Amino acid sequence: MTERNWAGTYAYRAPIVQAGTIEDVQALVRAGGRIRALGTRHSFNDLPDTDGTLVSVTGIAPEFVLDEEARTVEVGAGTRYGILARWLHERGWALHNLGSLPHISVGGATATGTHGSGDRNGVLTTAIRAIEYVDATGERVRVAIGEADFAGRAVGLGAYGIIVRLTLAVQPAYRVRQDVYTDLRWDAALEDLPAMTGAGYSVSLFTRWGGDAAGQLWVKTRLDRDDAPVVDDVLGARRLLTSANSIGDAIADNLTEQGGVPGPWLERLPHFRLDATPSNGDEIQSEYFVAPADAPDALRAVRTLADRIAPHLLVSELRTAAPDDLWLSGAYERGLFAIHFTWANQPAAVLGVLPEIESALADFAVRPHWGKVHTLDREDLERTVPRLADARALFERLDPEGVFTNAHLERVGVREAR
Structure with a gap:
């Protein structure tokens, strides 16, 4: 049986060996040949794959x-x-x-x-x-x-x-509550994106791009006390008093609790419950990062493609993260504004529209999520990932024989071609 990623939309070429201990991993590496690690299979492209062996580390005891x-x-x-x-x-x-x-x-x-x-x-x-x-x-x-x-x-x-x-x-x-704000309009959001993304400890906008309505805003508020007040209005979007979602009734029961009910951090910060099926499944995901300062213009550029995107899209999610100093992080030195696409399982159609999205974002030094589907290559990423060459040199020094390289890493310029 062909092994696939979690969503079922990528088939691994390499045989998969389940490691039970770290010593198993060491033995597999010492046996020779190319080898790559495999976790919970949440990548949507060939990043984890290899022409050698995949070793799953999920069977190794956590040992907290x-x-x-x-x-x-x-x-x-x-x-x-x-x-x-x-x-x-x-x-x-x-x-x-x-x-x-x-x-x-x-x-x-x-x-x-x-x-x-x-x-x-x-x-x-x-x-x-x-x-x-x-x-x-x-x-x-x-x-x-x-x-x-x-x-x-x-x-x-x-x-x-x-x-x-x-x-x-x-x-x-700590404790968190999760509120949904509905009927946010694009003009209001684009006029003041910092007010939108700063409305809580963790904020996501779910959108389908077309029309004047931007979509639903999910705001997760970190609480000093359970009865701490929250605002009823964010940029004209109104807080719903009951749970509701914008990403499909079929998965509503899989979501963490909304409606402003306080709860433990681990039961509010994720969108999906650990004991339920995550997201839709049978899907393809893509995600691109731009600097928060460029986000309004980047979103306007993507919106011009709404009619091209809509037939293949399940939903998009927009969110942010803080700057860091990690060489290959999407947030390196500038923070990130994430533009995420969850696509229907239509590979040819998705690969047809992605270059249009990437072209629309080209003026904004766009970076991809490494584990999701995109068509950017080494030449593209040399322009937008400042430490790509440094990372490549480091990995070549640590692994001069290319034990851990693969076609994907070489294509995006993280390893030298062999």
Whole structure:
């Protein structure tokens, strides 16, 4: 049986071996040949794939290690965020943010710069305090924040080793409420995007691009107390007093609780519940990042393609993340405004419209989400990813024989062509 990604829309070429221990990973690397890590299979392109062997790290025990004095937790890279979050919350601790899906692995999400949401929240990778990986010789290597080239390895795309454990920053557990604001109009949103994205701790706008109505705004507010007031109006959009969603009735039961009901951070920051099917499935995803300052003009440019986008789109999500210093992060030195597309499973149609979207965003130094479908190549990315050449040189030095390279990494300029 052909193995596929979580959504079923990418078929892996390589055979997949399930590792049960870190020693298994070391043995597979030492056996020779090309090898790549596989987590919870939430990439939508050939980034994880290889002409060698894929090693799944999800079967390795999490082995949580909490250091309350240092405010860190050490965890296996294949662990799902939702599992880690539950373990932390039971002990009174939390992460600074979570992605839309709690089903994604810690290693895969951080290695691709996956981001969650919030003007002042760094991408998930910014929580990393140390990385432990198996290098091209099969040895275990640990690198900590502040050490040479840490910022180059943090969003590493699996390009230099198999990450097996991560140490993340934690903070005391907190409470969040999630409110939906409806009937936001494009003219109001584009006039003051900072007011929209700054309306809460984590904010997402769900849109289908056409018409005057921008869509629904989901605002997640971090609470000092459960009865803290929230505004009834954001840029003319009105707060709904009951749960509602704009991304399909079929998945409504899979969403985390809305309607302003206070709850634990891990049950409000993701859009989807850990114990439910995430998102739609049978979908293709693309995502592009521009600087927040360029976002109004970038959105206007994409809106000119609304008629081309609409026949193939399930929904788009717009959100932000804070600037960081991680070389291959979409938020490197400028923060990010994310323009996300969840497409129907129509590969030819999606690949037909993506170059038009990328052309519309070309004037805004657009960067892609590394794990989602795009058509940008090395030449394109040399212009928009400032540290791409530095990252490539680092990975070539760490893995000179190309054990961890693949066609995708070479195509986007993260590794040299072989």
